[in-house]
Amino acid sequence: MKDEYEMIFKAVVEGNVEGAEKLVSDSLMGGIMAGELLNQGLIRAMDEVGTRFERGDMYIPEMLVSAKAMKAGLSILRPYLVKEGIPAIGRVIIGTVKGDMHDIGKNLVTMMLEGAGFEVIDLGTDVAPEKFAEAVRKYSPDIVGLSALLTTTMQQMKNTIEAIDDLGTRDQVKIIIGGAPVTQEYSEKIGADGYAADASKAVNWAKAIPHSNSKVF
């Protein structure tokens, strides 16, 4: 294994944002392929972070700064990855549904997906179904994530799925839903593609589905 990979790995695991950025730039200058830096450095580091988190050796705030370091490194790599024709990890649109202001869970899911290399477009809170649908057309994401924390706003998830359907874009995206009152059963009932009880499970789900839209970075 190249020293560069190890150093990038270490910077990301330690959540050293500037370090990761600089190491990635330097390595590119040094002629290392972007795809290799991504896989051997950044992704391997975030896998390690995930393992340490599951083990209880690392906690959410530490994981989030690692995710930041990953994201910073990735944004430098992106143009090179495009040139190398490396398939993108995936693009996600996320938001809290109409009438709902809860955003902590949605923010966690966003940051953790970014940490796994996804490009995430966060539409914020109180997002109307039409706005989600519009965003699907505009950004052609692989995944749409809907968050709702209220029994009273859960039905907006159904409305949002219908709005995406109305624009004829339903089959181009996978829709995952989450939030405290949401269940697997509800996700099936309203025709979503998945449900995750927490942010790590959301990342696992997102990694497991095949992506077709964002072909290259």
Next chain:
Amino acid sequence: MLFKQLSEYSQPKMGVLSENQKNALHSASLEILQRTGVSVRLDDTRNRLAKAGCQVDNDRVFIPERLIEWALNQHPKHVVLCDRNATPAMALEGRNCYFGTGSDTPFVIDINSGLHRSAVIADIENVSRLADALHNLDFLMCMGIASDVRPEISDLYHFQAMVSNTIKPIVFTAWNASNLEAILRMAETVAGSLENLLRYPFVALYAEPTAPLIHSQIGCEKLEVICRLGLPLVYTPGLITGASSPVSHAGAIVVANAEILSGLLITQLINPGTPVIAGGGGMMTMDMHSMIASYGAPEFMFDWCSLREMGAFYGLPVFGFAGVSDALIFDQQAGIEGALWTLISALSGGNLIHDVGYLESGLTTSYEMIVAMDETIGLVKRFMQGMLVNNDTLAINTIASVGPGGHFLDVPHTLDHFRENWRPDIFCHSNRPDWNEAGASPLGDRALRKVKTILSQHKPEPLPQHVTENIKSIINNATSRLGRMD
């Protein structure tokens, strides 16, 4: 008589902050209000603040100290909630503690199947009836959000279910200003007139800012409606420390306190003198592994105590927590956390103490938990009575007459006073053979039995027929308006 002049009660209490700390937290809150400001998302409310002398930049409002001082002088210090029959029931001041159920959980544990399922209107009716019967519960908050009614107006159904099944004071939630108006019309019908409702308020709205430091549009719209009438409301923060506030105790309190003071100012600008339960509030601790908003965390308990002391520092009635747990079922952890909260709330001196019956950090209600916590509250209330010291309780003559080696079991003094002691209803004070004979049941079984007995026997005082009809027609009107909008 030796101690004729003396007749004094001791009052158990605890404190966590020094005067210097309170002053520092107050100054830091003012600093945030003046230079970071709060976001106010409703034009009308923002304009009020601007007119009163706040600087406004887009939705950001910067609040000078003098306005906070003004607001602290406006709100009433004597806030009373009555019961449905206009009898004053709770004086929310000083260290008076009143306990009530917790609100709006999506789920409930079914008392027949034991399964975890979505809450329905029947649960809200049942818990209201249960709370009506339980002696140590002083008020009612809606236990869940019903999944079997139109979600846009479920709050109306909740209020109907509550007011039809208890005469105790009700703290209610409303999804938006127009639903709030409909609920207030129901309350008015029950009270007989708006004048009666204002004079003998038996309801209070619960609303909250959006942490960190936002007064949302919907929130402000509700404040405009309730304050204009001058009816009581709770307006307290709901933070998750480490996520929507700093993780440190002090930093979290500064954010919460800034929300409290700016919220209070808004209510008093809309209508000076509106009674607001503005002290206290939720300071849930983020568990940095599971990501839950923990209600059983010692940090939350400490933060709440601090916030309650800041409330007392300002002379604000305080909203609190008891009988609440992170446990997923009614188990030992639920009992421990629920009891700790109950004692801490009472010792600290919260006024309107809610969430009795909460499991799973506010996601699930347990009937057994409500009943077991009612018992716990009884025990705590007895503890909180403290000690009366006077000639009679010192019992010098009785001790003298029994003398060394005698007993007190049948002396008049014992007969006069032994009934003051607390006795359990479902907690076990049996010896082992008796317990065995009675079925050797654990607390959960006994709690469940008590729930079922009450639900099969207790009949709350009914509302007059015409009131029930009026409430129904308010809901029907709301439903048909929805129909048209669809």
